[in-house]
Structures are given as structure tokens and as C-alpha cells.
Amino acid sequence: MATLLIAEHDNTTLSELTARGLSAAKALGAPVTVLVAGANCAKAAESAARLDGVEKVLLADAPHLEHQMAEPLGLLIAGLAGDFDAVIAAASTSGKNVLPRVAALLDVMQVSDAVAIVAPDTFVRSIYAGSALQTIRSTDAKKVITVRVSAFPATPESEKTSPVEKVDVPADPGLSAFETEEKPNDERPDLGGARIIISGGRAFGSRENFAKYLEPLALKLGAAIGASRAAVDSGYAANDLQVGQTGKIVAPDLYIACGISGAVQHLAGMKESRCIVAINKDPDAPIFRIADYGLVGDVFEILPAFEQKL
Ligand code: FAD
16 A cells, blocks of 8 residues: 655745645555655755655656646656555645546546545545535545645654655656746735635725735735635636635635625635634624624724734
8 A cells, every 4th residue: 555645836845735635645544655746846855755754755857847737747647656556636726637637547536625534445525515524435446536635734844854766757748838827926825825814805896905905914914815706706806816615725724704795605615714703894794603703894994904903
């Protein structure tokens, strides 16, 4: 029995998603090898080697892996999968992009977005926008699994460093080419791994207001900015900020929902947050039912006052 965990990194820094994914991988009960695939990514591989309980790190370093696109990465992982019983990755933008391709290449069913590992072949995943939990057993000989990393603690670093082994990388299949990438704001933490998230909803009424009221607060709090789907659909916030059933699933230490009603599809993405603060002018807004702290009031008055206090 052996497990292959796909690391998340930016070629230099290992994302916390890897340390969380490692806890899930270890729950399968087999030794865990971590794959760090990228370009000039030895530093990220060294960080992975320091994580507690990692058996070995495989370093796949090639120019065409720089952007970790699904086509070359899927091919690489499928080639390595022969030595493993399970391939596991975070159910992040990247994991959700590449693992279905790996499952297809291996001709197995993918287990998506597992929130608990019951046994090496049995997994719990949430369905119906988080309203029910489903326990499934996979009969495939090889398991391909994405996990909801917010459901697993981050594995700490250890004193011991595991070996890093270079692996051969298949040639670029040439199915895709990287064009450009836009990173909205590098100073803010990534939504998926942020400890504090301040989210805005339809209440802001415009892109200008959304930025004007939320950005200074996010900066002061060191928080990531999130948004409801209504805010995204109305053009107030970028698509990748959406939290919820069809957006990102997050579980920060602190989630501040501003002018968000608390529709079930939004709650599906944030209700596991450790502490939820809701600001809404409607005292009957459903968000208050799950909030630890609720403030009934106008976001346009409360947020500037909050910022001043900070
Ligand atoms: P609204 O529901 O319009 O709520 C706005 C809130 O702001 C109200 O509660 C109001 O009282 C309050 N408010 C207004 N003005 C102020 C003010 N000045 N000060 C304070 N409070 C104020 N939604 C998501 O968020 N994420 C998803 O991933 C998602 N996926 C979906 C998938 C499907 C299949 C479907 C059908 C829907 C999905 N939705 C999702 C949409 C969801 O159902 C809601 O429509 C959406 O979450 C509402 O966003 P909102 O709370 O910003 O807007």
C-alpha cells in the first residue's frame, strides 16, 4: 500500500493546502510520497520533505510544468500512479483541474471532495449543497481522490527531512499552451488558505463600493476577500472570489459576512468557519442563524467605523 499526494505550490513556496492534504493522505494508512511538479521547484520540494510523516518526495522539474497545467501534469501523475494504490490532491482549483484527467487516464472513478476518510476504500463527502453527508465505497483497485482540505488539519513540520528523488518527466503532450495569468492582488492571502475572510454580498450595490468598503478592511486584517454569487454575478467582484456551493469552500478562523443574506448555497461554502460574524440590516436574515456574532445594521455605516477602530 502506498499513497501519492500531489503538492500545491508556486514553484517556490509550498501552499498550506499540501500540509492539510497530507493529513488526509495519512488517514489512508499507507506511507505517503509527495509529488512536487513544476519548474525550478526544488525549494518547494525541500519544504515538502520537512512535513511530518512524508516517506519520500518526488521532484518533477521541467519547463513545461511551470504552470502545472492539467494536460502535462495529468500525464506525469498517471505514469507514476503504477507504484501507488491511491493518488490524492486538494479539491482546489488546481486539484479539481488535474485529477479528473488522471482518473480518466487510469480508467477509474474519481472520489471527489472527500471530507473524511473512513477506510482506505471508504469516504465521506457532502451532497445537496452540504445538507447531507454521503458515505461511499470505491471498488476501484486504484483510488483517485480529491479532498476538501478545510476538513483536515495541517500536518506540522518535523525535525526529520525525507529524501527528495528526481523523476523523469514525460514530454509535453502539446495539448495546451500557457498564455497569460492575472493575479488580482498579490498582497492579500489566497482565499482557499486564508485565516480571515471578509466577504461581501449584493448589499454593496456596485464594484466601486465593494472595493471601497472591503479592501481597506481586508488590508488591515490581513484577510482575503470573498463574495456571494450575487455580488459576482452583478460584477462587483471577480469570479474567483465566490464562496459557496459553486465557488470556493472555505473554513477560516474568522469569516465576516457583510450584506450577505445567507442562502443555503452560500452557507455550503463557509459554514465550517471557526467563527462567523454577520453584518446585515435585516434582523431576520438567515445568515444570523449560523453566525456566532451578529450585527444588525447598515454595512455602509458599520464597516467604516470598524476600520477606524482597527
Ligand atoms: P441577497 O440574497 O440579495 O442578500 C443581500 C443581503 O444584504 C440581504 O440579506 C439584505 O438584508 C442585506 N443588505 C442589503 N443592504 C444592506 C446594507 N446596506 N447593510 C447591510 N445589509 C444589507 N450563492 C453564493 O453565494 N455562492 C454560491 O456558490 C452559490 N451557488 C449557487 C448554486 C446554485 C445552483 C444556485 C441556484 C444558487 C447559488 N447561489 C450561490 C446563489 C444563492 O442562492 C443566493 O442567490 C446568493 O447567495 C445571494 O447573495 P447575497 O446574499 O449577496 O444577496
